[in-house]
Amino acid sequence: MNIYDISRRAGVSIATVSRVLNCSPHVSQKTKERVLAVIEEAGYVPNAFARGLGLNSMQTVGLLCPNAADPYLSQALTYLERGFRSHGYDCLLACTGKELEARAAGVKAMKDRHVDGLVMMGSTFVETSERGNHYLRQAASTMPVVLLNGHYPCENVYCVLCDDRRATAEAAQFLLDGGRKRILYLYHSRNFSGKHKLQGYLDALESRGLSPDERLMRYYSEDKMSVVQVRDFLLELDAEGLRFDAVLTSEDLLGVGAVKYARAKGLSVPGDLSIVGYNNSHLCLCSEPELTSVDNKLQALCAHCVATMLGALQGRVMPQLTVFAADLVRRGSTLG
Amino acid sequence: MNIYDISRRAGVSIATVSRVLNCSPHVSQKTKERVLAVIEEAGYVPNAFARGLGLNSMQTVGLLCPNAADPYLSQALTYLERGFRSHGYDCLLACTGKELEARAAGVKAMKDRHVDGLVMMGSTFVETSERGNHYLRQAASTMPVVLLNGHYPCENVYCVLCDDRRATAEAAQFLLDGGRKRILYLYHSRNFSGKHKLQGYLDALESRGLSPDERLMRYYSEDKMSVVQVRDFLLELDAEGLRFDAVLTSEDLLGVGAVKYARAKGLSVPGDLSIVGYNNSHLCLCSEPELTSVDNKLQALCAHCVATMLGALQGRVMPQLTVFAADLVRRGSTLG
DNA sequence: TTGTAGGCGTTATCAC
DNA sequence: GTGATAACGCCTACAA
Numbered sequence: 033m034n035i036y037d038i039s040r041r042a043g044v045s046i047a048t049v050s051r052v053l054n055c056s057p058h059v060s061q062k063t064k065e066r067v068l069a070v071i072e073e074a075g076y077v078p079n080a081f082a083r084g085l086g087l088n089s090m091q092t093v094g095l096l097c098p099n100a101a102d103p104y105l106s107q108a109l110t111y112l113e114r115g116f117r118s119h120g121y122d123c124l125l126a127c128t129g130k131e132l133e134a135r136a137a138g139v140k141a142m143k144d145r146h147v148d149g150l151v152m153m154g155s156t157f158v159e160t161s162e163r164g165n166h167y168l169r170q171a172a173s174t175m176p177v178v179l180l181n182g183h184y185p186c187e188n189v190y191c192v193l194c195d196d197r198r199a200t201a202e203a204a205q206f207l208l209d210g211g212r213k214r215i216l217y218l219y220h221s222r223n224f225s226g227k228h229k230l231q232g233y234l235d236a237l238e239s240r241g242l243s244p245d246e247r248l249m250r251y252y253s254e255d256k257m258s259v260v261q262v263r264d265f266l267l268e269l270d271a272e273g274l275r276f277d278a279v280l281t282s283e284d285l286l287g288v289g290a291v292k293y294a295r296a297k298g299l300s301v302p303g304d305l306s307i308v309g310y311n312n313s314h315l316c317l318c319s320e321p322e323l324t325s326v327d328n329k330l331q332a333l334c335a336h337c338v339a340t341m342l343g344a345l346q347g348r349v350m351p352q353l354t355v356f357a358a359d360l361v362r363r364g365s366t367l368g
Numbered sequence: 369m370n371i372y373d374i375s376r377r378a379g380v381s382i383a384t385v386s387r388v389l390n391c392s393p394h395v396s397q398k399t400k401e402r403v404l405a406v407i408e409e410a411g412y413v414p415n416a417f418a419r420g421l422g423l424n425s426m427q428t429v430g431l432l433c434p435n436a437a438d439p440y441l442s443q444a445l446t447y448l449e450r451g452f453r454s455h456g457y458d459c460l461l462a463c464t465g466k467e468l469e470a471r472a473a474g475v476k477a478m479k480d481r482h483v484d485g486l487v488m489m490g491s492t493f494v495e496t497s498e499r500g501n502h503y504l505r506q507a508a509s510t511m512p513v514v515l516l517n518g519h520y521p522c523e524n525v526y527c528v529l530c531d532d533r534r535a536t537a538e539a540a541q542f543l544l545d546g547g548r549k550r551i552l553y554l555y556h557s558r559n560f561s562g563k564h565k566l567q568g569y570l571d572a573l574e575s576r577g578l579s580p581d582e583r584l585m586r587y588y589s590e591d592k593m594s595v596v597q598v599r600d601f602l603l604e605l606d607a608e609g610l611r612f613d614a615v616l617t618s619e620d621l622l623g624v625g626a627v628k629y630a631r632a633k634g635l636s637v638p639g640d641l642s643i644v645g646y647n648n649s650h651l652c653l654c655s656e657p658e659l660t661s662v663d664n665k666l667q668a669l670c671a672h673c674v675a676t677m678l679g680a681l682q683g684r685v686m687p688q689l690t691v692f693a694a695d696l697v698r699r700g701s702t703l704g
Numbered sequence: 705t706t707g708t709a710g711g712c713g714t715t716a717t718c719a720c
Numbered sequence: 721g722t723g724a725t726a727a728c729g730c731c732t733a734c735a736a
Contacts, residue, residue, distance in 0.1 A: 034713055045723045050715060060721060080481045081426065082713030084417035085728050090481070095461070099446060106442030110435060113463045122481065125431070125461045127449045145416045145426070145458065259653045288654050295656055317595045318624050318654040320631055370729055381707045386731060396705060418729035421712050708735075717726080 033076050042070040053078055084146070093341060094124045094142035096135065097153045103284075103313045104330070108153055108180060111334035119342055121148070130156050136167040149176045149341045155193075155225030158182045176344035178337045181328075183224050183353070190340045191353045194328035196225050199358035200232030201239070203308050203326055204280055206360060208240050210367045212278040212306055216269075218262075218290070219282035220253040229282050229310070247274055252286070262289020263296060270297065277305060284309035284316055284325055291319045291365065307365040321364025328358045369412050378406040389414055420482070429677060430460045430478035432471065433489045439620075439649040440666070441489055444516060447670035448487060455678055457484070466492050472503040485512045485677045491529075491561035494518045512680035514673045517664075519560050519689070526676045527689045530664035532561050535694035536568030537575070539644050539662055540616055542696060544576050546703045548614040548642055552605075554598075554626070555618035556589040565618050565646070583610055588622070598625020599632060606633065613641060620645035620652055620661055627655045627701065643701040657700025664694045 039046040044063060051059045052067040059067075070076075084090040093116055097105050113123045124147060126138040135157060142150055150171055157179060159165050165184060171177050172188040179191045207215050217233045219226055230249065237244050252265050266279070266289065279290040287309030294301045301307055301321055309316055312327035336354055343350045362368070375382040380399055387395045388403040395403075406412075420426040429452055433441050449459045460483060462474040471493060478486055486507055493515065495501050501520060507513050508524040515527045543551050553569045555562055566585065573580050588601050602615070602625065615626040623645030630637045637643055637657055645652055648663035672690055679686045698704070 036713085046714085047716085047723055047725095048721085051722090054715080058721060063721080077480050079421070079713050081417055081420035081424070082728090083715080085415070085421050085713080085730090086715040088417070088728080090417065092460075100436070100449065101439075101443040101446040103437075103439065103442075106439075106445070107437040109442070109445075109461075110437040110463050113436065113461055117462065117477075122477065123461050124428075125445075125449055125459050126453065127446050141453075141458065144413050258650070292656070314594070315651075315654055318651055320628070320656050371731095372729085382730080383707060383732080384705085387706090390731080394705065399705080415729050418712090419731080421714085421729080422731045424712080706736085708733105710731105710733090712729105712731085714728085715726105716728105718724090720721100720723080 033074055034079065038067070038070055038074060038076050041074065042067045088146060089148050090122070090146070091120055092122045092124055092145070092147050094126065094138075094145075094147040094150045095153065096126050096128055096138050096142070096150060096157065098128055098130050098135075098156045100125070100127045103315060104311045105153055107313070108330055108334055111331055112151060112153075112180075112337060115335060115338035116341075119338065121342075132159065132164055132167075139167050139171045143171065143174055147175065148345055149178065151178045151180060151337055151341065152182060153180045155179075155182045155221070155223050158184045158224045160223065176341060178341050178344075180333060180337050181225055185352065188344075189352070190344060190350055192333050192336045192340060192356075193225075193354070194333060194356045194358050196328070196358070197228040197232040197235065199326045199328065199360070200229040200280070200282075200310075201235040202232075202358075203310075203360055204233050204236030205239065207278045207280060207306055207308065207366065208236060208242070210306065214245070214248060214276045215278040215280050216274070216276035217249045217280050218266075218286050219249075219251055220257070220286060221282060222251065226282060233280060248276060257285060259285060259289045259292055262286050263292035266290060266293035267296060279305065279307045281308065282310050284311050284313045284323060286310075287323045287325065287365070288315050288319045291321070291323065301365050302367045306367060308360075309365075312361050316361075316363065319365070324363045324366040325361055326358050327361045329356045332356055369410060370415065374403070374406055374410060374412050377410065378403045424482060425484050426458070426482070427456055428458045428460055428481070428483050429485045429487060430462065430474075430481075430483040431487050431489065432462050432464055432474050432478070432493065434464055434466050434471075434492050436461070436463045439651060440647045443649070444489055444666055444670055447667055448489075448516075448673060451671060451674035452677075455674065457678075468495065468500055468503075475503050475507045479507065479510055483511065484681055485514065487514045487516060487673055487677065488518060489516045491515075491518045491557070491559050494520045494560045496559065512677060514677050514680075516669060516673050517561060521688065524680075525688070526680060526686055528669050528672045528676060528692075529561075529690070530669060530692045530694050532664070532694070533564040533568035533571065535662045535664065535696070536565040536616070536618075536646075537571040538568075538694075539696055540569050540572030541575065543614045543616060543642055543644065543702070544572060544578070546642065550581070550584060550612045551614040551616050552610070552612035553585045553616050554602075554622050555585075555587055556593070556622060557618060558587065562618060569616065584612060593621060595621060595625045595628055598622050599628035602626060602629035603632060615641065615643045617644065618646050620647050620649045620659060622646075623659045623661065623701070624651050624655045627657070627659065637701050638703045642703060644696075645701075648697050652697075652699060655701070660699045660702040661697055662694050663697045665692045668692055
């Protein structure tokens with residue numbers, strides 16, 4: 033069943049059928065109805081490949097995700113996919129992991145398939161070295177690229193992100209103003225977003241006239257990070273003699289690990305130790321007490337990613353950078 | 369840059385270029401090398417749309433997922449995508465939700481794009497009524513369909529699942545043999561898998577000479593279910609006077625909710641109340657104490673889904689049903 | 705072993 | 721408003 037069959041049954045040429053399919057205005061109402069009736073009756077759907085060949089597009093966007101099993105990213109994935117689908121775009125998924133090579137391979141795969149646009153989820157896609165971002169520039173030379181929670185100033189790259197620096201600063205200030213003296217900042221990423229969060233932590237210290245202590249700024253990350261590992265890492269720090277009365281983290285999982293640590297040490301939360309997570313994921317509600325966390329407005333970010341991509345695909349002028357403000361959601365793991 | 373450009377540069381016909389690209393054996397080593405060199409130098413990649421049109425395939429499988437934000441399904445998504453990609457297949461994603469209509473729409477979208485095969489993730493895709501499975505049969509009439517954790521005997525439908533009935537029975541027996549008398553069975557789904565789990569619970573009671581109590585078999589489900597809601601639901605049951613010394617659940621989230629309930633009531637876990645989850649997701653490690661849970665071998669299931677799909681696509685004869693056995697992973701939420 | 709030519713199903717550009 | 725017809729870029733008999 034192809035366009036010729038339809039044209040024959042409707043007694044018109046394939047050009048007319050094509051016009052009807054593409055809502056061309058140059059078709060009389062009568063023929064249009066007749067053709068539509070035939071299409072309906074035959075259950076005809078235009079061949080997507082042929083259409084793709086002609087239009088050089090199959091209405092598809094590529095979603096690049098380091099790890100779709102991550103609670104935060106999987107939530108983003110859902111928002112993005114639903115958003116694009118509701119606007120007639122299908123989504124091709126690639127779980128690339130964090131390695132540069134694999135990410136570049138993912139981009140190439142999408143490019144080879146002539147995807148209309150690309151969304152890169154999470155700040156891991158932006159390298160600190162310019163050389164490492166070559167693949168990104170290259171991708172953007174072919175199609176619009178939207179960076180969810182990433183920042184990279186480049187033609188045809190659109191950045192949608194949350195003000196992590198400020199959010200982290202506000203969270204730290206909240207802890208300090210609540211009487212905490214020594215905040216352990218626990219982070220899992222050294223990329224763009226990771227650096228900004230760390231800077232926010234430093235901002236907060238400075239704003240309160242405190243000087244930073246290197247020992248209180250700790251990086252911890254594993255390929256398959258588990259709550260238990262995080263707990264054990266904190267127990268090690270404790271065994272080394274490090275003292276702190278609050279833990280501020282760059283991810284909820286780290287925060288949950290801190291709660292576990294407190295329990296293992298017999299510390300009361302938030303009495304002896306205040307804990308703040310990041311992302312406001314469903315993990316926050318699983319821990320006991322529930323985790324205070326930074327809500328970085330994922331749904332709004334994703335909606336904006338979709339809108340930006342659609343705009344770019346329509347050739348409209350879109351902002352290169354859109355920044356949302358985060359909220360601190362206070363729960364049982366902090367005082368007040 | 370197309371196949372003509374390459375043929376010209378290499379001084380051969382497009383047929384020869386095509387043969388080289390498709391690894392046809394009927395090409396001399398010399399020309400093959402020459403053509404490959406040109407292709408390499410030009411950075412040529414065959415147009416995917418044209419190729420799709422000719423072969424009626426773009427090496428793509430559709431992944432239908434009720435909700436990619438679900439921890440269990442997002443993990444499955446990652447396994448499946450990586451598996452297919454490593455075998456040269458790209459994955460198109462559709463987050464359909466649980467509504468029949470939306471699922472059917474998802475199937476249609478995939479069909480219209482001429483996806484090579486379809487994986488439906490989770491038992492929600494199989495309806496209890498035969499009429500509701502029409503869309504499934506129809507999908508299978510066009511392409512192989514693999515059901516992850518679903519069961520539906522039908523030509524061209526391949527079911528890969530875990531023996532939920534037996535797993536649930538063993539979990540319940542474990543609780544009974546540990547001295548528990550009244551196990552509350554809390555479940556969130558009434559579909560095929562849900563029914564089987566419930567039956568497993570009943571099997572266990574019967575095997576220990578106990579008669580079931582309707583009040584101890586409770587259904588609870590919300591669109592966006594949260595741990596807190598589950599806790600409150602159990603508090604309600606408690607307020608109604610229902611008594612139980614163990615909670616067996618059909619999903620980890622429900623189990624975590626039960627832990628929350630215990631804490632709210634001041635009950636000790638597992639002293640006063642034993643709790644068992646299902647899926648062995650990362651939620652298990654977040655709760656305190658950690659949740660005993662049924663490990664239903666997701667990775668193995670997904671690997672098998674991929675292998676089955678690939679086999680079916682190659683026209684090999686594949687088993688219609690593959691069943692894996694689950695494991696009970698014992699943690700702090702149960703005695704012993 | 706290699707080349708020629710027709711087909712895949714659309715869209716788009718012309719005439720009429 | 722409608723109809724031929726040439727792209728689009730590849731695959732694949734069939735011929736040489």
